[in-house]
Amino acid sequence: MIDSPVLERVLSEALRHGGEFAEVFAEDRSTSSALLDDGRVEELSSGRERGAGIRVVSGETTGFAHTADLTEAGLLRAAEAASAVARSGGGGTATVAVGPLDRGAPDGRGAGRAALTPLGSKGDTLELLNRADDAARSTGSGITQVQAGCGGSRRQVLIANSEGLLAHDQQARTRFSVSCVATGDTGLQTGFESAARTLGFELFDEVSVEELAQLAAGRALSKLSARPAPSGELPVVLAGGSGGILFHEACGHGLEADHIVKDASVYTGMVGQQVASPLVTLVDDGTVGSEWGTFAVDDEGRPAQRNVLIENGILTDYLWDYLRARKEGRLSSGNGRRQTYQHLPMVRMTNTFLLAGEEDPDEIVAQTPRGVYVAKLGGGQVNTTTGDFVFGTTEAYLIEGGKITEPLRDANLIGNGPEVLKRIDAVATDFSMTPGTCGKDGQSVPVGCGQATMRLTGVTIGGTAE
C-alpha cells in the first residue's frame, strides 16, 4: 500500500516535534452486502474505504489524525496534525527506519487462509439468500416474514512504527444471517441465527444456509406458544456455543488492561487469586482456525496469540495493547484492535472461550430438578467497574424434573461477574463457538465466544411471571 521509504519519512515527520513513539496504520477495505427481505432482493450494497491513521505518543498523551489521502503529501499532513500534541516536547530530529523485519503473517497463517476465495459473485450470493428464504418459510406456516443477509469484507492493513516494526495482514470476513417473524394468536415472535467466519466465500463449504434458516424459523415458531419467563433466581443451564457471551461480559471486558490501569474493573489487582470456580479455564486466542475474532496480526502489528486469562479458577493475566503494556514494561498480548483507520486502537478481545469440561451435557440437564435451559443467547452488556452484567435469551425453556419442557419468552438475565463465575458447578464436553460483534467506546470489532454446555447454580431471570 505504501513504500517503506515513504513510511520512514512520515514517521520521522511525526516525531519531528518530539514524542517517543509514532505509528502509521493504513487500511484498504472493501465491503459488499446483499439483503433479501419480504421475498425480494431489496438491496445490494458495495463500499470502499481506504486511508491511514497516524498516532504520536508523547509522555502520557497520544495525538491522532487520520486521512483518506494515502499520497506522501497527505500522510505528511496527517503526521503533522498528530504531532501537534508533542509541540511542548523537546523537538529535534528523529530518524526512523522500518523493516527489513517483516512480521506479516508467516506462511499464510491467518492471512493466506483468509483470502483464499474472493467475495462470492453476486449471482451466487442471491442464490444462497433465496435458498435460506425458502428453507425458513417451509419450516412452518406460522413464518410470516423472512430477512436473509449476506455480507463480506476484505481488509488489507499495514502497520509501521518508529520502533522499526513493519507488518501487514489481509483479512477476509463473511457473514450470513437469517431473521424470521412468526405470527400466531399470541402476537409476533422472532428468531435469528447467523454464521460468520474469517473466511471468504468458502464459508459456505462449511455452513448450510438452510440449517441456519431452519434454526431461526424454529426459534420464532416455538416462542409462539412460549409462556412468560420466570422472575427471581434459578439454576441456569447454558447450551454450548452461545453461552460464551457470559464470559465475554462477566469477565472478559473486566480483564482488558485499559480498565485495569484506571482501576475501573472489579478484577484490578486480582492476578493470582481465585476469581472463578475451579472448573473455569478461560482463554482468549486470536489464532483459532477461521473463527470470527481471528487475525494474523492485530491492528498494532503484533501477531495474534493464545492468552490464558483464568486457569482452574485462578486469574493469570489481563489483555494488553501496546500502550498499556509499554507502561508495565511488557509486550502486548496481541489485543490492540480498532474498527477502522479512523479509530485509535484499544484493548479488545479476540475469540474468548471456556475450555471444555468432562461431563455429558444431557446429564447436566437430567441432574437439574428445576431451572432454565438457555439454548441461545442474544447479547449482553457489562459495567466493568461494578461487574454487574446482563445477557439476553433468544431461545430458552423451563427445566422441570430434569427434563427440558416448555419454551419461554425472551428475557434478560442479570448477575455480577465475580459472583456468577464462582457458581459454575458443571461443564460438559460439547464445546462450540459463536460469532458476535463487540462494541466498546463507540468501536465495533468481530469477536468469537465459546463454551460447552454448563450450569450456573443460580442467576436472576428477568421475566414477567411472578
Add this chain to the structure above:
Amino acid sequence: MSTDLDPTGPSAIADGDPDQLLAIADRVAGWARSGEDIEVYVARGDETEIRAYAGEVESLTSATSAGIGIRVVVDHRLGFAWAGSLEPSVLEETLAEARDNASFATADEHVQLAVPDGVPAVPVDLWDEGLAGVPTTRKVELALALEAQARSADPRIRQVDHADYGDGSVETALVSTTGIRASTRKTSGFISVGVIAGEGEASQTGGGFSVGRGFDGLDLDKATDDAVTRAVRLLGATKGPSGRATVVFDRRVATTLLSVVSSALSGEAVAKGRSFFAGRIGEMVGDPALTLVDDPTDPRAYGAAAYDAEGLACRRNVLIDAGMLRAFLYDTVSASRSGVTSTGSAVRGGFSGTPGPGCRALTLAPGPEGYDEDGVLAAVGEGLFVQSMTGVHSGVNPISGDFSVGAEGLMIRDGKLAEPVREITVASTLQRMLQSLVAVGADLEWLPGIAAGQTLAIGDMQLSGT
C-alpha cells in the same frame, strides 16, 4: 465502563463551501443514462475529540472525512454503493458499482426515488459560526477542567474513568435526477464525563454530559454534578426486591424507551409485518394521557433537521393522539408499499447507509405543571426509580414487544428517593407499558438522540431481584 447513551451522536463535519458539495452531487447525477434514476448523497465532516486523564491530555484526535453514497434505480431495481473519498476516479467507480448492484435486485414497483412533494422546508439553524474559530488549546483546557472538577467534586470520587470534549461539523448535499436538490449543515459540541465513586469495598459509576451546537454553552457544572450525583447516590446499593411495582424512569432512560417504541412506528416495519402496531391505526394503544409526536422542525431538538435523508421537508407528525394510534412514519418506498405518501421521515447513517423511515425528535405531551422529577415521584408514592438501564439491545424486542432490562436506581418511598438498588431486572411488554402509563413529566429536556427526555412513570412492571 459502558453506557447506553452516546452523547457524540452522528459524526459531525466540515468547514468548506456547501456549494462545492452540491457541485459534486450535481456532476455525478448528470452522468445518469436514459431510463435510469440516480440519487447522490455527499457528506464532509471535521471533528475534534479530546480525552483528559489524571491532569493530562490522554488523547487528542483531529480528523476530516468525506464520502459519497449513490443509489441507482433502473426498471424498479435498486443498487447502492458508497466510498470514503470524493476523488473523481472514485466517484465514477462508485456509480458503476451501484449500477451493477441494481442489475441483480428484484424488480419491485414500489422501488423509486423521492420526488419533490411541494411541502416547504422549515429552516432550522443548526450551524454555530463560532465553533471554527475556537482554538484547540481552549478545548483542551475545557477537557482538563472537566476532569479536575469531577475528581474534586466529592471525597468519595475515586476515579474519573473518562472526561471528554468533542465537536464536529457536517455538511451534506443531496441531488437526484427526480428533482431533489438539498443541502444541510450542522455543528455540534459535547462534553462527557464518567466517574467512579467508592466507599469501602464498593464502587459505583455515574455519567454526565452536556451537548450543544458548539463550544459555547457547554455546561461543565451540569455534566459533573450529574455524573457525581448518580455515582454517589448508588453507593451501598444492594440487590433489589422482586414483585410488581410502578417504575419511574429518569429522563435519560425515558429517551431510550421512546427510541425503542419508535422502531415499531416505522412504516417499513409495519408494512413488512414486523411491528406490534401493524393493523392497529385508529385503535387505543395507550393510556389517554399518551400523545406522541415527532417534530424535527423544532430547532431545540437534538435531531432537528430541515430536510429528511431523501431531501423532502421534515414535518410534524402526530403518531399517537390521546392513546389512539394515528400514523406511522414513512420514507418514499415504504409509503408507496402502504399506499400513502412519505411523511418526510427518511433517515440514514451517513454516506455508507441507505435511507429508511425513522424518528428524529419525539416528544410526549407533557403532564401537569409541577410534574418535574420530584413531582412525579411524589405522585407515585411507592416504587422503583430507574437511573440507568442495561441490555436494551438484548432484552427489548420491538417486534414482539417483549421487554426485560437490567436496572439500577433507588427505591421510592413516601414519594421520595430512598435506598439504592442494583442487579435487578424490570420486565413487561411494550404494549402493556403504553397502557399502564401513570405519569409523564412536564420536565422536557432535549437530550442527544431521537427523543426528548421526560420523567416517565409506568405501572404494573415485574421486578426481579432477591
